[in-house]
Amino acid sequence: MERGKVKKKEKEKETQKEKIREKGREEKVKGKEVEQKIKQKEKQEQQERRKGKEEKEEKRTKQGKETNKEKEQFKGQEEKGENKDSTLTRTPLEPLEKNKQILVLGLDGAGKTSVLHSLASNRVQHSVAPTQGFHAVCINTEDSQMEFLEIGGSKPFRSY
Structure with missing residues (x-):
């Protein structure tokens, strides 16, 4: 057992x-x-x-x-005419669907060109030569393009 x-x-x-x-x-x-x-x-x-x-x-x-x-x-490129007026033209690289055109007007010496150059280059730029005729500047943003047309403010170019 x-x-x-x-x-x-x-x-x-x-x-x-x-x-x-x-x-x-x-x-x-x-x-x-x-x-x-x-x-x-x-x-x-x-x-x-x-x-x-x-x-x-x-x-x-x-x-x-x-x-x-x-x-x-x-x-851009500077083009000089017969009467020694210089026009700086800048054309957009690609036409975008959301294109905005802005007209910039003001008296001579107001700083229109300086403001546009500051917007374009993200830095302050002073004492630019007076604009003769007009100035076209294109600025691209993420989803659109802004085209600024600046007209010179001196008396011969004023229509106002």
């Missing part, structure tokens, strides 16, 4: 050991699953960061291109 009891106890111990082993295996599997989920989340976060960086870089390059376009637009 004692041998039977001993065998039963041994079997019980073995079954308990097997249960413990199974629990350990299950915990390992759960731990691996948790680790995989964490790794997947980290990968997703890294991809989102990369996308954010790429978008920022694209915005920076677009802004750089826009400023280059503006610089090209304001280079």
Whole structure:
């Protein structure tokens, strides 16, 4: 009888050991699953960061291109007529759908040209030679284009 009891106890111990082993295996599997989920989340976060960086870089390059376009637009060429009146013409690079035309008028010495140059170059510019005839300046914004037509303020060019 004692041998039977001993065998039963041994079997019980073995079954308990097997249960413990199974629990350990299950915990390992759960731990691996948790680790995989964490790794997947980290990968997703890294991809989102990369996308954010790429978008920022694209915005920076677009802004750089826009400023280059503006610089090209304001280079212009001076054309001199027979009566020594010089006219500086600046034409837009690309016709845009949202094009706005603005007429700039004022007396001589009022600072119309300085204001336009300040808008175009984002810096203050003083003492520009008087405008002879008219001056066309194009400024591109993100979604539209503004074309300023400045008419000289000296008496020969005034119609008012």
